[in-house]
Amino acid sequence: MKILSVFFLFALILLMTGCPMGPSSRMYKTQEWETKYYTKSTRCILPDDIKTKPDRFLELDTLLNWVGVIRSYETKLVGDTGVITLTIDHKYWDFIEDFSIQDEIMFISPYGEGEFKYSTQHLNYTKPRLDSLVTQINIDDLIICYGKLDHMENDTPVLNNYGLRFIPYKLYTTKVMSYKVAKDSITGSTLCNDNMCQVSEMKLLKVPEMGQNK
Secondary structure, eight states, rough: OHHHHHHHHHHHHHHHHOOOOEEEEEEEOEEEEEEEHHSBBBOOHHHHHHOOOOOHHHHTOOOOOEEEEEEEEEEEEETTEEEEEEEEEOOOOOOOOEEBBOOOOOOOOOOOOOOOEEEEEESSOOOOHHHHHHHGTTTOOOEEEOOOOOEOOOEEHHHHOOEEEEEEEGESSSEEEEEOBBBBBTTBBBOOOTTEEEEEEEEOOOOOOOOOOO
């Protein structure tokens, strides 16, 4: 329903503005290496779910699929193992890609469930090699990550690395659509259908314009 509603909303906007290009939407298209993790992971367990009962989720050993904005990172060398820990601001996303006059294809919600960390380990690394690797990390890029809960740092979930994908800043925006995720009124747990969170309180923040919408 959301795909159709957004499609017709943008179609109406384009008709009103006289723009000849038509919008289209599709479910998120994974990269080839990513497909097996996307299929096996859950999008129905989010950071707030983890924070309420971290011991339960440590026992479940569940592969999680979270999305967020990279805020910072730190590196360290433990013997010959390079460790990179990303600090990420979790964001809601409906896993729909939108194509029209705008550059961005991902309308990420400005809302989310706070900070989490994502730790990657790299064997047989030297300090120069580790420093070279982190040049690929750009602050404010989006990250789609797959991992299991490794531990908690105070109230912050830390996931270990099963796979990640960087989305350049220019390909997403939090300025077009706003939405939240529905929660159970009694347990507070995330509500889902077909391994997708139920989106709630959806609002159009601005009409997408040609080019960047930041």
